[in-house]
Amino acid sequence: MAIRLALPKGRLMAPVASILQKAEWGMEDYNEKSRQYRLKPSNRDDIVAKMFQEKDIPIQVAIGNYDIGICGFDWLTEYTVKYPSCALEILSDLGFGEGAIYAAAMPGTIKGEVITTQHDAVRIAGEYPNLAESLAFKIRLRHFAVYPLWGSADAYPPENADIILISRQSEEEVSTLGFESLGKIVDFRACLVVNTDSLRCKDMSGVLASIKANIAPSSAVPNNAEKRVTIGAMRQNVRHGSSSEPDMVRLALPDGHQQSHVRKILDAAGINIDDYPSASGNRRPKIALDGFFVKVIRPQDMPMQVASGDYDLAITGFDWLTDHLYQFPGSPVKRMLDLKYGWVRIVAVVANETPVSTTAELQQMLKTNKISCRIAAEYTNIADYYARANHFSPYRIVPTWGATEAFLPEDADLLIENTETGSTLVKNNLKIIDTLFESTACVIGNTHSNRSSLKSSRMANFVEMLRKALEKAS
Amino acid sequence: MPIAHCKGCMDLTAQEMQRFRSVEMAFLEMSKCFGYEEVRTPTLEYLHLFTSAGTLTQGMLRRVYSFLDWDGWSGERVVLKPDATIPVARLYVDRLQKMGNVARLCYVTNSFVFEETGTKSRERWQCGAELIGEGGELADAELISLACESVKRMGLTNIEIKLSHVGLIRGLLASLGIGQSDQDGVLGRILDGEENAFDGIQSDKPQSVDVLKLLFNTKGNSAGFVKNIRALFTEDDPDVADELNSFISIIEIVEAMGLPCQVDFTSGKGFEYYTGIIFRLYVDNVNVGGGGRYDKLIEMMGGTAAPAAGFALYIDRLSSRISVDNLALSSTERVSLKIVPDAVKLGTELADLLRRTGLIVVTSLGGQTYVDCGWEVEITSAQEFILTNLANKEKRSFKEAIDVVAELGIS
Numbered sequence: 001m002a003i004r005l006a007l008p009k010g011r012l013m014a015p016v017a018s019i020l021q022k023a024e025w026g027m028e029d030y031n032e033k034s035r036q037y038r039l040k041p042s043n044r045d046d047i048v049a050k051m052f053q054e055k056d057i058p059i060q061v062a063i064g065n066y067d068i069g070i071c072g073f074d075w076l077t078e079y080t081v082k083y084p085s086c087a088l089e090i091l092s093d094l095g096f097g098e099g100a101i102y103a104a105a106m107p108g109t110i111k112g113e114v115i116t117t118q119h120d121a122v123r124i125a126g127e128y129p130n131l132a133e134s135l136a137f138k139i140r141l142r143h144f145a146v147y148p149l150w151g152s153a154d155a156y157p158p159e160n161a162d163i164i165l166i167s168r169q170s171e172e173e174v175s176t177l178g179f180e181s182l183g184k185i186v187d188f189r190a191c192l193v194v195n196t197d198s199l200r201c202k203d204m205s206g207v208l209a210s211i212k213a214n215i216a217p218s219s220a221v222p223n224n225a226e227k228r229v230t231i232g233a234m235r236q237n238v239r240h241g242s243s244s245e246p247d248m249v250r251l252a253l254p255d256g257h258q259q260s261h262v263r264k265i266l267d268a269a270g271i272n273i274d275d276y277p278s279a280s281g282n283r284r285p286k287i288a289l290d291g292f293f294v295k296v297i298r299p300q301d302m303p304m305q306v307a308s309g310d311y312d313l314a315i316t317g318f319d320w321l322t323d324h325l326y327q328f329p330g331s332p333v334k335r336m337l338d339l340k341y342g343w344v345r346i347v348a349v350v351a352n353e354t355p356v357s358t359t360a361e362l363q364q365m366l367k368t369n370k371i372s373c374r375i376a377a378e379y380t381n382i383a384d385y386y387a388r389a390n391h392f393s394p395y396r397i398v399p400t401w402g403a404t405e406a407f408l409p410e411d412a413d414l415l416i417e418n419t420e421t422g423s424t425l426v427k428n429n430l431k432i433i434d435t436l437f438e439s440t441a442c443v444i445g446n447t448h449s450n451r452s453s454l455k456s457s458r459m460a461n462f463v464e465m466l467r468k469a470l471e472k473a474s
Numbered sequence: 475m476p477i478a479h480c481k482g483c484m485d486l487t488a489q490e491m492q493r494f495r496s497v498e499m500a501f502l503e504m505s506k507c508f509g510y511e512e513v514r515t516p517t518l519e520y521l522h523l524f525t526s527a528g529t530l531t532q533g534m535l536r537r538v539y540s541f542l543d544w545d546g547w548s549g550e551r552v553v554l555k556p557d558a559t560i561p562v563a564r565l566y567v568d569r570l571q572k573m574g575n576v577a578r579l580c581y582v583t584n585s586f587v588f589e590e591t592g593t594k595s596r597e598r599w600q601c602g603a604e605l606i607g608e609g610g611e612l613a614d615a616e617l618i619s620l621a622c623e624s625v626k627r628m629g630l631t632n633i634e635i636k637l638s639h640v641g642l643i644r645g646l647l648a649s650l651g652i653g654q655s656d657q658d659g660v661l662g663r664i665l666d667g668e669e670n671a672f673d674g675i676q677s678d679k680p681q682s683v684d685v686l687k688l689l690f691n692t693k694g695n696s697a698g699f700v701k702n703i704r705a706l707f708t709e710d711d712p713d714v715a716d717e718l719n720s721f722i723s724i725i726e727i728v729e730a731m732g733l734p735c736q737v738d739f740t741s742g743k744g745f746e747y748y749t750g751i752i753f754r755l756y757v758d759n760v761n762v763g764g765g766g767r768y769d770k771l772i773e774m775m776g777g778t779a780a781p782a783a784g785f786a787l788y789i790d791r792l793s794s795r796i797s798v799d800n801l802a803l804s805s806t807e808r809v810s811l812k813i814v815p816d817a818v819k820l821g822t823e824l825a826d827l828l829r830r831t832g833l834i835v836v837t838s839l840g841g842q843t844y845v846d847c848g849w850e851v852e853i854t855s856a857q858e859f860i861l862t863n864l865a866n867k868e869k870r871s872f873k874e875a876i877d878v879v880a881e882l883g884i885s
Contacts, residue, residue: 084536084590085590121522121548121549121550123549133540133551134536136525137525137532137535137536138532140525140526141522141525141526142522142525142526143522143525143526144522144525145548145549145550145551146549146551147549303547304547304549307547307548308547308548308549309548324547327542327544327547328542328544328545328546328547329544330544330545331545331547333547
């Protein structure tokens with residue numbers, strides 16, 4: 001039986017590719033330009049490999065879809081801190097991809113020598129929610145809330161988070177971002193992990209030896225001795241900064257590829273905004289609207305931020321709003337205006353060889369063959385709702401962080417995915433069996449906010465300006 | 475494909491439920507005799523109720539079932555309650571303290587703690603009692619007595635008590651002159667049940683460290699043991715002396731109650747909220763319950779400072795020790811009633827009359843006879859009652875329902 005490898009995309013790809021090159025497996029396809037997720041070494045017929053987002057690798061190896069994986073110790077810890085009994089073993093520190101996760105805050109906002117006893121929730125945000133919860137337990141926060149983020153954690157303090165967990169090379173880098181490091185949570189490097197059952201039962205010695213022989217001798221083992229994070233009582237007056245003025249409208253604008261679209265709409269509405277998109281990564285562009293405060297964050301994170309009252313308005317995709325509403329049906333967030341760009345369909349997808357063409361047929365096939373349906377999705381709550389609504393029993397949601405189309409057919413039975421033209425799906429030998437809904441970009445707002453009439457009219461005015469610009473353009 | 479039960483969870487069959495209820499009833503009846511009133515707290519609580527310092531240990535917190543509720547968009551997590559005392563303390567602060575009375579509260583509840591292998595139960599049922607508003611050795615002794623009397627009422631014997639004292643351990647650690655964080659570290663390791671909890675202590679009072687090690691490595695069988703320790707402990711520390719004297723008093727009271735007791739300082743693991751005595755209850759060397767004093771918890775929950783102590787009895791461990799023979803109902807108390815379609819009214823009337831006398835009546839709708847019954851009544855289409863003694867198959871017939879009742883009542 002072939003040995004299954006999960007290899008990382010992104011930052012670790014070049015050094016891992018270099019090891020595999022030295023190992024002479026014939027893995028030339030493993031590079032940034034490759035359009036293939038599945039890799040078959042030309043010189044080894046005992047290996048099959050697939051590329052994943054680094055964050056997906058611990059779970060893929062732990063659930064036994066892959067025997068061996070390479071990922072950062074940060075993502076591994078994020079997984080094992082929540083699931084300490086998972087079937088993962090670390091075999092080797094690979095000596096590259098160095099960094100550390102720091103707990104950070106705006107200078108002066110977190111102060112003191114002993115554990116906090118304040119009654120207001122301490123808000124911890126970041127891409128590592130499990131480590132955030134573990135930190136809260138460790139420093140015995142009396143009351144806390146964890147905001148799991150897709151990214152851009154550095155945009156949150158001080159208004160929308162008190163503490164963030166960020167991954168950086170050094171404490172100096174944390175300071176350069178304008179933060180004070182409260183302490184190091186964990187040092188990390190790339191590491192070689194294996195599934196515990198594979199380690200016990202499967203002969204992988206040839207592959208392991210080949211990798212091991214081509215790792216550069218490591219200079220030092222990462223120092224995981226934790227610097228104790230000490231968090232004291234917070235100064236209340238600095239928590240919300242200037243955006244806490246009662247009439248101020250707090251607006252979240254998207255980072256990433258949506259920025260140019262949003263900029264066009266703002267321009268068309270005659271709303272001037274400086275430094276958006278920003279070449280320097282400025283997260284607080286100045287907008288020429290009285291009483292508006294703008295921040296740039298990930299669109300995926302916006303619905304929860306608006307729901308919790310940290311923002312009043314945001315521009316995001318209807319898909320992410322829907323995912324949020326499936327998780328929190330009573331959420332006060334609603335779509336205020338359809339911006340009619342960024343159209344995609346949210347679809348249910350299976351591999352071409354799966355002999356079904358509708359959801360009903362899939363349900364029947366799962367029932368007949370007594371299969372537990374594995375559903376891979378970035379939209380975990382939409383996927384969960386879809387599985388429940390269609391009476392899949394049993395089913396499992398496999399959360400992913402991108403490149404979801406690579407999961408079929410080996411690592412999932414069904415995807416809940418977005419598509420514009422469907423061409424990527426076709427290219428990956430996949431087919432659509434159901435369209436769940438259509439999604440475009442939209443303005444979302446918090447309908448329950450207890451706000452002044454001035455603020456309400458500012459919000460309504462902003463939505464109206466965008467609406468008129470859209471009508472004019474069409 | 476049969477649907478399996480959730481890993482680490484279990485069903486209780488009818489017989490297991492009989493054992494369960496028998497433990498529960500023995501406890502609730504005995505609690506009533508001691509003046510304790512039953513309360514109930516919800517299964518879901520906010521996670522932060524359990525996270526602040528001085529509540530659950532980190533080891534416990536890592537194994538709680540926490541998640542975002544359907545309205546958890548603020549990031550506030552809820553938890554399946556991992557402990558029963560803290561919610562009762564919250565209830566006391568929220569609803570009872572303003573009445574100003576001493577509260578004697580008891581409850582039967584489940585709590586949830588993740589257990590890795592899934593071979594042990596992740597849902598644990600316990601009988602618990604809390605005495606809030608009263609402090610001192612007599613209050614401790616009342617709780618120990620209630621725990622023991624409840625277990626005796628279940629028909630169990632061979633009871634032993636193991637005693638420890640967190641206040642004393644804290645006092646001894648404080649007297650070592652080591653920093654607060656080191657003290658907390660050692661105490662945390664003790665409460666999490668780690669061996670070698672004292673390794674690495676850098677104290678300028680090595681003799682005191684030795685006394686502590688002696689306390690943890692030796693198990694004493696009487697108040698004399700703690701008196702010996704008091705004699706060895708040379709530091710002139712009034713706090714330690716008070717705690718030592720209080721501990722000795724409690725041991726003497728327990729001894730006077732005639733209960734075998736052992737002083738075992740390693741028996742105090744599990745909860746960070748304890749401040750004084752910790753006791754564990756054993757039946758045939760199996761730990762079936764435990765409790766202790768938690769004088770700071772009420773204040774920590776936002777209430778006015780009040781002394782408090784409590785205990786829990788573990789129902790799963792106790793019920794497995796209950797003899798089934800004591801619980802089985804006599805078959806003579808069970809009647810199988812065959813009802814034919816044209817005598818339904820008469821049948822239900824008879825069933826009602828028999829049930830009022832305390833008999834168990836199982837209606838046999840399909841015509842079969844239930845084997846675990848002592849009696850069978852058949853109603854014929856001629857509206858006659860045929861009573862069969864299933865032990866000897868002797869039959870008698872009656873014209874009136876009331877005659878059947880009289881006959882079975884007399885039997």
